[in-house]
Amino acid sequence: MRIVHYVNQFFxxxxxxxxxxSPLEERAGAVGPGLLFEQMMGEGAxxxxxxxxxxxxxxxxxxxxxxxxxDKVKKARAELFVAGPCFEAGRYGMAAGAICAAVQSELGxxxxxxxxxxxxxxxxYRESLYIIDSGRQTAEMRGVMVKMADLSKKMMNNEKxxxxxxxxxxxxxxxxxxFVEQTAGRRLVDMLLAKVKGEPFESEMVSTxxxxxxxxxxxxxxxxxxxxxxxxxxxxxxxNPDNIEGMAATRWGTYNLEGxxxxxxxxxxxxxxxxxxxxxxxxxxxxxxxxALRELEKEGAIGELHNEFISTSGLGNPLSNTRRMGxxxxxxxxxxxxxxxxxxxx
Amino acid sequence: xxxxxxxxxxxxxxxxxxVILGHGIVNxxxxxxxSPEEEKKLRCQLVxxxxxxxxxxxxx
Amino acid sequence: xxxxxARHPVTEINFxxxxxxxxxxLLVDAEELRAxxxxxxxxxxxxxxxxxxxxxxxxxxxFDIIEPRAKEPGSSPDFPGILNTPATAGMGTTHVLDGAAxxxxxxxxxxxxxxxxxxxxxxxxxxxxxxxYSSLQHFIVxxxxxxxxxxxxxxxxxxxxxxKAVVYLAQAAMGETSAETTTFDAVGPMVEGREGLPRVxxxxxxxxxxxxPEIDEKVIYGANTNGMMPLxxxxxxxxxxxxxxxxxxxxxxxxxxxxxxxxxxxxxYRRHEAGELxxxxxxxxxxxxxxxxxxxxCQAAAxxxxxxxxxxxxxxxxxxxxxPHSDMAITANLLEGAGIRTAxxxxxxxxxxxxxxxxxxxxxxxxxxxxxxxxxxxxxVPRAERVVAGHPDLTEALAMxxxxxxxxxxxxxxxxxxxxxxxxIY
Numbered sequence: 070m071r072i073v074h075y076v077n078q079f080f081x082x083x084x085x086x087x088x089x090x091s092p093l094e095e096r097a098g099a100v101g102p103g104l105l106f107e108q109m110m111g112e113g114a115x116x117x118x119x120x121x122x123x124x125x126x127x128x129x130x131x132x133x134x135x136x137x138x139x140d141k142v143k144k145a146r147a148e149l150f151v152a153g154p155c156f157e158a159g160r161y162g163m164a165a166g167a168i169c170a171a172v173q174s175e176l177g178x179x180x181x182x183x184x185x186x187x188x189x190x191x192x193x194y195r196e197s198l199y200i201i202d203s204g205r206q207t208a209e210m211r212g213v214m215v216k217m218a219d220l221s222k223k224m225m226n227n228e229k230x231x232x233x234x235x236x237x238x239x240x241x242x243x244x245x246x247x248f249v250e251q252t253a254g255r256r257l258v259d260m261l262l263a264k265v266k267g268e269p270f271e272s273e274m275v276s277t278x279x280x281x282x283x284x285x286x287x288x289x290x291x292x293x294x295x296x297x298x299x300x301x302x303x304x305x306x307x308x309n310p311d312n313i314e315g316m317a318a319t320r321w322g323t324y325n326l327e328g329x330x331x332x333x334x335x336x337x338x339x340x341x342x343x344x345x346x347x348x349x350x351x352x353x354x355x356x357x358x359x360x361a362l363r364e365l366e367k368e369g370a371i372g373e374l375h376n377e378f379i380s381t382s383g384l385g386n387p388l389s390n391t392r393r394m395g396x397x398x399x400x401x402x403x404x405x406x407x408x409x410x411x412x413x414x415x
Numbered sequence: 416x417x418x419x420x421x422x423x424x425x426x427x428x429x430x431x432x433x434v435i436l437g438h439g440i441v442n443x444x445x446x447x448x449x450s451p452e453e454e455k456k457l458r459c460q461l462v463x464x465x466x467x468x469x470x471x472x473x474x475x
Numbered sequence: 476x477x478x479x480x481a482r483h484p485v486t487e488i489n490f491x492x493x494x495x496x497x498x499x500x501l502l503v504d505a506e507e508l509r510a511x512x513x514x515x516x517x518x519x520x521x522x523x524x525x526x527x528x529x530x531x532x533x534x535x536x537x538f539d540i541i542e543p544r545a546k547e548p549g550s551s552p553d554f555p556g557i558l559n560t561p562a563t564a565g566m567g568t569t570h571v572l573d574g575a576a577x578x579x580x581x582x583x584x585x586x587x588x589x590x591x592x593x594x595x596x597x598x599x600x601x602x603x604x605x606x607x608y609s610s611l612q613h614f615i616v617x618x619x620x621x622x623x624x625x626x627x628x629x630x631x632x633x634x635x636x637x638x639k640a641v642v643y644l645a646q647a648a649m650g651e652t653s654a655e656t657t658t659f660d661a662v663g664p665m666v667e668g669r670e671g672l673p674r675v676x677x678x679x680x681x682x683x684x685x686x687x688p689e690i691d692e693k694v695i696y697g698a699n700t701n702g703m704m705p706l707x708x709x710x711x712x713x714x715x716x717x718x719x720x721x722x723x724x725x726x727x728x729x730x731x732x733x734x735x736x737x738x739x740x741x742x743x744y745r746r747h748e749a750g751e752l753x754x755x756x757x758x759x760x761x762x763x764x765x766x767x768x769x770x771x772x773c774q775a776a777a778x779x780x781x782x783x784x785x786x787x788x789x790x791x792x793x794x795x796x797x798x799p800h801s802d803m804a805i806t807a808n809l810l811e812g813a814g815i816r817t818a819x820x821x822x823x824x825x826x827x828x829x830x831x832x833x834x835x836x837x838x839x840x841x842x843x844x845x846x847x848x849x850x851x852x853x854x855x856v857p858r859a860e861r862v863v864a865g866h867p868d869l870t871e872a873l874a875m876x877x878x879x880x881x882x883x884x885x886x887x888x889x890x891x892x893x894x895x896x897x898x899x900i901y
């Protein structure tokens with residue numbers, strides 16, 4: 070098994086902080102912690118090349134270093150790429166993460182690294198990589214190398230990779246399906262009994278936390294404001310011209326309200342698989358309150374109703390997707406000079 | 416922005432800042448049990464509530 | 476209140492001259508059964524088939540799967556509220572054809588999101604091996620309602636036909652000696668001699684108001700749940716025909732079979748009998764349509780459990796799609812607030828496979844969560860040698876080799892707790 074190992078100037082024996090600007094260099098065979106890794110990997114495993122780069126150089130010339138490493142790993146015909154462990158060294162972690170991610174996606178070989186939870190490289194690359202939790206103490210090098218080697222072997226043999234706690238890697242924040250021995254019903258009662266008896270139990274799902282949403286500034290005078298309606302209830306013109314999906318929608322549409330005082334049932338349909346659409350179908354104002362807004366517009370309660378509404382369908386949609394659509398909608402709203410938005414959600 | 420929704424727990428959980436309680440998941444800005452006139456009146460009130468929220472500096 | 480299940484193992488089902496149980500072989504007089512089902516003049520015809528356990532066969536679209544069961548005279552009625560007056564279920568003796576199932580088909584999918592073939596029964600192959608239904612002997616009932624009827628009337632006729640077939644078949648066991656008789660130990664809030672054991676309740680949703688139920692949609696004792704507040708049920712009422720699933724497919728799946736063999740309730744019974752806990756009872760509830768509905772239901776469910784059952788702990792399950800998770804979590808949170816420890820079962824909905832998108836609820840005390848998967852399990856299933864279709868036009872669509880997701884194969888996902896497909900965070 071041919072392995073290439075990446076380390077920084079310190080672990081590569083080039084020098085301390087004073088050597089952090091040293092460029093990428095290539096050495097044959099294992100160096101420093103690589104010797105330990107090679108030993109852990111056992112018979113037949115060989116670090117053919119060690120790549121060493123100064124932390125500052127790696128971060129300041131990241132693109133160049135990454136490309137160069139990928140090239141060298143390829144030329145070395147490596148079957149496994151290992152970087153670090155980096156412990157809590159931030160620049161080392163960021164470089165190792167970038168390099169590992171590139172080697173993994175461009176060469177498709179197994180990649181393993183190690184960092185501490187606090188390392189900024191962890192936040193950036195935990196989702197794309199298996200990062201062994203190295204902790205912060207370099208004195209733990211041996212234990213970390215054991216875990217890195219064990220995980221490497223599993224990856225090389227295409228074995229199933231266990232949970233973060235079983236394998237010692239930092240939780241990636243991803244989800245996958247797995248068939249298990251016990252039914253959900255039985256696991257439910259098991260977990261409850263452990264909880265009520267005060268015994269330790271492992272929830273299968275972590276609580277979800279969200280980035281805070283910042284309060285937008287208030288509209289100074291709504292009677293002079295341009296107001297727009299957005300809905301995630303899936304109201305679209307008959308025929309669904311933008312093919313907005315009824316579930317996990319990837320698209321949104323903008324629909325004209327110019328010259329309309331009300332929405333006619335026969336002109337619209339609902340593309341949303343998550344609620345009973347019959348009431349909105351009967352009267353679309355139950356989702357897009359055009360009639361009320363027109364009246365308020367005439368009364369002068371609002372300055373102007375923007376002559377379009379935006380619609381999409383909010384059901385079973387990943388955040389990465391809704392976030393993108395939200396950003397696109399914000400662009401549109403800004404372009405149109407809209408001051409205030411009423412979002413109706415089913 | 417103000418959100419009008421009947422799925423209040425979800426809006427609150429994600430931290431939506433201005434939320435007005437809609438009239439039902441299947442008819443956010445309406446009520447099929449009312450006469451058309453009453454329903455429109457209800458809708459106007461709901462929209463006015465939403466507009467008031469837009470002018471508020473406080474979380475609603 | 477005491478329920479006795481008289482189990483009659485069935486290892487094969489064949490058509491025959493007279494409906495009877497010959498050892499473990501069930502013989503079915505198709506003409507007699509057909510005449511019984513067609514007495515409902517909303518049906519113009521009905522197809523009957525048998526499918527062997529593990530057979531290379533694909534069946535669909537599935538409306539419901541039901542265990543053949545029939546009540547002995549003098550017991551509570553069969554499917555009260557659907558086939559009979561809504562008298563309390565769960566009393567007397569129920570004859571069970573163990574190892575058999577009646578699979579009821581519809582003519583097309585009722586859920587547009589799951590494709591034309593809807594949910595399928597996969598009896599073999601890579602996907603079939605994971606379904607608890609593939610190891611059963613199936614009797615297929617495919618009713619064809621008069622085309623001019625409204626959809627809900629067709630579905631009502633389909634539901635009744637399935638129930639009637641189930642009772643008809645299981646009546647063959649009446650008078651035969653059962654291989655095994657199960658009588659459950661007494662459970663409930665007042666059962667004595669169980670001091671020191673944790674008192675555990677089950678709070679289960681049986682419907683979600685994301686859709687308004689049809690007027691004739693029989694969910695609980697024949698009622699469509701409109702106006703329903705949470706109510707106390709003896710566990711045996713769940714097991715003995717008081718509750719059936721909604722007409723509409725729900726995320727995660729629910730079939731009558733797993734009310735009759737409810738994974739949570741049967742496990743609570745098992746541990747009650749093993750002396751691990753004291754099973755104090757159940758509350759049936761629904762997921763609300765709006766905030767007030769939700770508040771009323773969640774509070775009533777939590778209060779009912781708290782005051783009537785005095786549990787130390789409760790397990791909760793949801794019904795339907797995503798929003799019902801909120802109702803379940805709010806109820807659990809209220810219970811936690813009353814000092815009752817909870818564990819809840821949720822469905823994974825994160826299509827991009829990232830925790831961040833696994834948006835469900837956020838209560839620090841609702842921290843014991845069983846996470847059912849299904850989003851990224853897809854099989855490439857081979858062409859089926861045999862197909863039983865609810866409508867002839869669907870035969871080829873069912874037969875062909877295709878990619879099929881866990882949610883479309885009945886029995887793989889199940890929000891009653893039968894699923895073994897877990898969503899794992901890594």
